[in-house]
Amino acid sequence: MAEAKSGQIVNVMKESRLFPPPPEFAAKARIGSMEAYEKLYKEAADDPEAFWGKLAKELHWFKPFEKVLDWQEPFANWFVGGQTNVSYNCLDAHLGTPRQNKAALIWEGEPGDSRVYTYQMLHREVCKFANVLKGLGVKKGDVVAVYMPMVPELAIAMLACARIGAIHSVVFGGFSAEAIADRNNDASAKLQITADAGWRRGKQIPLKVNVDEALAKSPTVKKCIVLKRIGCAVNMQEGRDFWWHELMAKASADCPAEPMDSEDPLFILYTSGSTGKPKGVKHTTAGYNLFVKKTTEWVFDIRDEDVYWCTADIGWVTGHSYIVYGPLSAGATSLMYEGAPNAPDEGRFWEIIEKYRVNIFYTAPTAIRAFIKWGDHWVDAHDLSSLRLLGTVGEGINPEAWMWYHRKIGGERCPIVDTWWQTETGGIMMTPLPGAIPTKPGSCCKPLPGIIPEVVGEDGKPVEPGNGGWLVITKPWPAMIRGIWGDDERFKIQYYSDVPGKYLCGDNARCDEDGYYWIMGRIDDVLNVSGHRLSTIEIESALVSHPAVAEAASVGRPHDLKGEAVAVFVTLTNGFEAGEALRKELKGHVRKEIGALAVPDDIHFTAALPKTRSGKIMRRLLRDIAAGRETVGDTTTIEDYSVLARLRQDED
Ligand code: ATP
Ligand code: MG
Numbered sequence: 295m296a297e298a299k300s301g302q303i304v305n306v307m308k309e310s311r312l313f314p315p316p317p318e319f320a321a322k323a324r325i326g327s328m329e330a331y332e333k334l335y336k337e338a339a340d341d342p343e344a345f346w347g348k349l350a351k352e353l354h355w356f357k358p359f360e361k362v363l364d365w366q367e368p369f370a371n372w373f374v375g376g377q378t379n380v381s382y383n384c385l386d387a388h389l390g391t392p393r394q395n396k397a398a399l400i401w402e403g404e405p406g407d408s409r410v411y412t413y414q415m416l417h418r419e420v421c422k423f424a425n426v427l428k429g430l431g432v433k434k435g436d437v438v439a440v441y442m443p444m445v446p447e448l449a450i451a452m453l454a455c456a457r458i459g460a461i462h463s464v465v466f467g468g469f470s471a472e473a474i475a476d477r478n479n480d481a482s483a484k485l486q487i488t489a490d491a492g493w494r495r496g497k498q499i500p501l502k503v504n505v506d507e508a509l510a511k512s513p514t515v516k517k518c519i520v521l522k523r524i525g526c527a528v529n530m531q532e533g534r535d536f537w538w539h540e541l542m543a544k545a546s547a548d549c550p551a552e553p554m555d556s557e558d559p560l561f562i563l564y565t566s567g568s569t570g571k572p573k574g575v576k577h578t579t580a581g582y583n584l585f586v587k588k589t590t591e592w593v594f595d596i597r598d599e600d601v602y603w604c605t606a607d608i609g610w611v612t613g614h615s616y617i618v619y620g621p622l623s624a625g626a627t628s629l630m631y632e633g634a635p636n637a638p639d640e641g642r643f644w645e646i647i648e649k650y651r652v653n654i655f656y657t658a659p660t661a662i663r664a665f666i667k668w669g670d671h672w673v674d675a676h677d678l679s680s681l682r683l684l685g686t687v688g689e690g691i692n693p694e695a696w697m698w699y700h701r702k703i704g705g706e707r708c709p710i711v712d713t714w715w716q717t718e719t720g721g722i723m724m725t726p727l728p729g730a731i732p733t734k735p736g737s738c739c740k741p742l743p744g745i746i747p748e749v750v751g752e753d754g755k756p757v758e759p760g761n762g763g764w765l766v767i768t769k770p771w772p773a774m775i776r777g778i779w780g781d782d783e784r785f786k787i788q789y790y791s792d793v794p795g796k797y798l799c800g801d802n803a804r805c806d807e808d809g810y811y812w813i814m815g816r817i818d819d820v821l822n823v824s825g826h827r828l829s830t831i832e833i834e835s836a837l838v839s840h841p842a843v844a845e846a847a848s849v850g851r852p853h854d855l856k857g858e859a860v861a862v863f864v865t866l867t868n869g870f871e872a873g874e875a876l877r878k879e880l881k882g883h884v885r886k887e888i889g890a891l892a893v894p895d896d897i898h899f900t901a902a903l904p905k906t907r908s909g910k911i912m913r914r915l916l917r918d919i920a921a922g923r924e925t926v927g928d929t930t931t932i933e934d935y936s937v938l939a940r941l942r943q944d945e946d
Contacts, residue, residue: 302751303762303802303814303827308887309693313700314732315709319682323595323729331730331740338743342769345744346372350584353378353623354387356553359580363770368790368797369777370770371557372581379551380560380583381424381457384622385417386551393598397627400601401446402646404493404633411446413625416453419446419542421549423454426541430517432485434459434552437562439483439515441465441474441505443492444632447521447538448608449618451487456560459552463562463574466609467492467499468907471507473930478512480574481562481779486512487538489521490528495634502528509534556580562779563611565717566906567931569800569818569914573788574779575611575717581772582720583623589721589742590620593711594654594683595728601680603629604656605643610908611717612687615773616656620721635661640668644676655703656685656713660909662695665703667844667867673702683728685711689910690813690831692838692846696735714738714813716799718789720773723747724811736835737810744771749805754793757804762814762829765803766796802829819913821850822858826891830913833894836887837862840880842870847903847911851896851920859895861920863903863941872899896920900941905933916941 320326325334338345347362350373359376388394399411411419432438438460442448444467455462463481465474478486488505491498502520506529509515520528521538530537557578564572594616596602602621606612608630621628629650635643643665647655665673684704691699691712700710709728715721724747726732726739733739741747749763750756757763767774774797778785792798802814814829821828830848837846845865850858864880866872877897885893898920904912912932918925919941932938 302757303804303820303829309734309736311693311735312732313709313735315729316707319709320729323727325592325727326729328730331727334743335741339746342744346584346772349588350580352587353383353580353584359556365770367795368786370581370774372772373556376556376580377553378556378580378583379457379554380579380619380623381420381453382551383583383587384453384619385413385420387623388413388625389417393625396598396625398622399446399449400627400629400650402629402631402650403445404496404637409446416450418547419450420453420457421547422542422545423450424457424549425545426519427454427460427485428458428549429541429545430485430519430536432458432460435461435559436485437461437463437481437483439463439465439474439478439481439486441467441469441486441488441501442521443467443489443499443501443523444607444630445489445492445521445523446630447489449630452561452608452614452618457549457551459554459558461559461561464609464614465564466607466907467501468494468609468933471504471511474504474508475511476930477564477574478508478515482514483512484514484516486515486518487521488518489523491524491526493524493633495637498524498526506531554579557776559776561614563614563717566610566908566910567928568906568910568912569816571928572931573784575775576777576779577720577773578776581774583619585721585771585773586615586620587623590616590624590626592727592742593713593722593725594656594685596621596624596626596654598625600626600653601629601650602626602654602656603631603647603650603652605631605635605661606656606658606687607908611720615721635664636668639672641672641675644673644678647678647681648676651680653680654683654685655681656687658688658909659686659691659695660689660905662686662691662699663845666695666698667865669868670702678703678705681705681708683711684708685713687713687715688908690815691736692831692835693735694835694839700735709733712736712738714811718775718799719771720775723767723771734810737806737812739810741811747803747811748796749803750793750796754796760804760806762802762804762827764793764817765799765801765811765813766793767799768796816913819849821848821860823850823860823891824856828860828892832888833860833862833884833892836884836892837864837880839887840883842866842876843880845903845911847913847916848894849913849917849920851917853895860892861896861898861916862894863898863900863916865900865903898941898944900944902934902937902940904937904941906931907933909933
């Protein structure tokens with residue numbers, strides 16, 4: 295194991311498997327070889343502004359831009375002087391082309407109902423709803439809060455906002471009234487859009503009830519539009535609440551897209567809250583639109599005949615960028631599913647893939663770990679031969695989970711794009727381009743053209759190759775965060791102060807001898823054992839490579855001699871039993887895989903790990919439990935409070 299200098303993180307991961315792009319895939323891909331990637335990367339790195347300026351011509355401009363970038367650290371202005379509209383680029387741009395009658399959205403409801411919108415149909419609905427918003431007094435620059443189930447009307451609402459220059463703030467439909475009110479107040483939202491209820495695992499989620507409670511505490515919100523999704527009884531407050539279908543019945547379908555300045559805000563979106571209180575990330579019009587369009591084309595290599603399915607919820611950035619704005623700007627067919635992966639049973643995703651002949655499937659490691667836990671027979675019962683490309687996002691993927699995904703879902707023929715990015719980055723930053731870059735399981739591989747990362751120590755200087763450190767992005771990119779809503783100071787301190795001039799993303803990474811990046815976990819989560827700084831993901835990946843372990847989270851807890859001891863929390867694969875014997879075996883396994891330094895002092899068996907509502911493990915809460923402390927910090931984004939309570943009980 296390499297000794298690391300102060301501030302650097304030791305690298306203990308030994309992963310040497312390499313999966314080159316399948317030749318049939320590469321032959322047809324937009325970027326079809328390492329040489330093609332390297333050429334494009336170099337072109338972008340040599341002159342990023344010329345590179346993005348050239349690509350930006352692909353958008354529709356009401357007024358051309360005069361300057362590609364005006365960088366006033368930490369504030370970026372892209373495509374200065376230009377005017378465009380995101381809803382126009384997603385919809386109008388395809389009308390009058392062979393795409394106008396192509397499926398833009400294919401939707402599957404949890405109970406099994408289904409709808410398809412062509413580009414022309416979607417355009418019409420969006421125009422009508424844009425007029426509905428105008429009719430209720432929504433103006434350019436107003437914030438519209440959206441709290442809806444995963445139904446087509448959610449995408450319609452977002453595109454309608456974009457069409458008239460209203461700023462949407464979508465809040466995930468699993469959040470509580472408190473969380474909605476917090477976000478409404480932080481954003482000074484004017485109008486709320488919701489539904490009577492939504493389906494989740496066969497249960498009705500009472501969205502309108504939550505909204506009623508939230509609006510009692512959201513003084514800026516004056517009106518509320520309610521979609522009838524389920525048909526359950528809801529309270530409608532006279533003068534404040536309006537039915538979606540009643541307003542739409544009277545709305546005109548004529549609503550030209552408003553020319554928007556490149557830097558006019560498009561949306562606010564709150565981060566997941568893995569590391570603390572969620573931040574209201576601001577994204578703007580032209581740069582975001584360009585970046586999500588190009589990354590959709592490069593990374594998913596979408597073709598007109600593809601059915602593309604991203605399983606994220608639109609309440610997270612992945613849904614914004616890669617269910618709605620990216621795929622629609624690229625003229626793709628985007629599939630949207632309303633419900634849970636295990637409703638009515640654990641085969642639902644595979645049934646959907648078979649039913650719609652899905653070609654591209656993009657999901658999260660937390661889902662993949664659940665699939666593994668549920669067992670292969672759910673997968674085996676379905677025909678997945680339509681798949682040609684797989685993706686992951688949201689957390690690092692442990693190599694063994696990657697191998698399962700590759701074998702079981704991808705049939706060993708589909709490339710996997712492990713995409714590293716953040717709410718703040720707006721779109722995918724690093725990934726193995728599927729036709730060009732050989733993949734190493736567990737690595738997000740290489741930066742996309744125009745993205746220039748670096749790994750630095752706490753002094754801001756690049757670390758020695760192969761060692762871990764802070765991941766920074768050295769040059770502005772078009773979809774970068776434009777600010778934290780209402781808090782310029784926090785924006786500057788969080789991202790542009792520890793390493794001046796560079797964007798500090800908050801994750802640790804290392805770059806190996808082949809120029810491949812490995813995300814090592816959050817900066818705040820690093821363990822410090824006897825002066826050695828260890829990253830979370832490597833210990834966890836070692837544990838997950840044992841057949842008994844389904845999921846693992848590692849944290850440091852105070853230790854008199856070592857500074858910190860390694861504590862791990864593991865959930866087991868069906869059929870394995872917790873106990874002293876397994877504890878001993880797992881310690882031996884980590885010793886063999888990584889070395890003595892990383893052997894856990896404490897192994898906690900648990901039925902579930904605390905996660906954010908977007909499915910990410912919340913290690914900061916486990917740190918408190920491992921140390922026997924009260925929970926400190928924000929817990930509003932936890933998925934299931936009872937997990938925390940049970941973990942505490944186990945400690946007694
Ligand atoms: P908060 O910023 O409030 O703590 P969050 O960081 O979880 O929340 P997101 O923006 O949804 O909110 O998540 C981005 C983070 O997710 C990244 O910084 C990284 O830690 C993790 N992540 C996303 N994709 C990957 C990936 N492919 N590999 C490793 N980590 C990833
Ligand atoms: Mg974050």
